[in-house]
Amino acid sequence: MNIVASAVTLYVDDVAASSTFFTTHLGFHESVASGTYACLVRPDATGDIVLQLRGAGERPATGVVVTFTVTDVTGEYDRLVREGVTISVPLRDEPWAERLFEMTDPNGIVIRLVEWTAPAGL
Template identity: 60%
Template structure:
């Protein structure tokens, strides 16, 4: 997954400080972030010449980075203790999805989900 961001340093800091990623590849205008239990995330500075001209100035819109985890309540509490702004508070959907959402400094929505038995099951 590759995302264009206005403030590369802010997103790098957010993903490494709060979400357990580390930089695996970095150069002027981009970074690849890695976490052993997740797909890599590539962040590219918007306007970078490494991007095709047709997408060079685009910002992510309607993009949600999704993490399926085994204890969403513990992750929610940890992030709240760290002072990370919660965009959508912890909730449980009737079909068996327990989730919450964050938004990184560049507006990337990050959703944490744990699948639980549906209500009434």
Template identity: 50%
Template sequence: MNIITSTVALTVADVAASSRFFTSHLGFREALVHAEFVALSRDDGAADILLLQRSLESPPGSGFADVIVSFAVTDIAAEYGRLRAEGANITVPLHHEPWGEWVVQLTDPNGVVIQLVEWIPPAQG
């Protein structure tokens, strides 16, 4: 597996407040702001932070974790095939998000959610 970046996704009640904390006190900058999330980054080797809006409609056990460790990889389709063949606990199958990411989630034996992503730009029309 070729990991090219790492992200820690945190599900929080107030995305804007957490973003202000990370940018004011820890040197992060807002790389992408969306209605439901804010992506934070730094120019050094620190992992990126993704702040996700907690939904009141997401009950415990719904697959919406408070912490997700995310790795950007190359050739996610091959990794998905390998993980399936190895019998990994895939909890969200490979799918395409509207903003251009391909995503798969798996969960380790202790409940840690791991997400693999690959950015594939939309085809130019």
């Protein structure tokens, strides 16, 4: 597997408050932000922090999601299925040009593998 980036998603009750904490005290800055979501980055960090409003989105927002951006998400999906890993979110294409799937480790930690794709119609 070739991991090219990583992120940790933290589900919070107040995205703005957490974003302010990370930007004020830890040197992160917002690369993308909305009322329910913020992606925080640092030029010297190897991973991003994603803040997601608890309860927003399609699945219950509890715990932590570790995301790895990979170079061949379809190949990794096929390999992990062959190895008997239980896939919790099947491989799919998102409208914002992301191809992803999720699995859950034995302790309930969600691991998302993702690859950026060309937007539909290009």
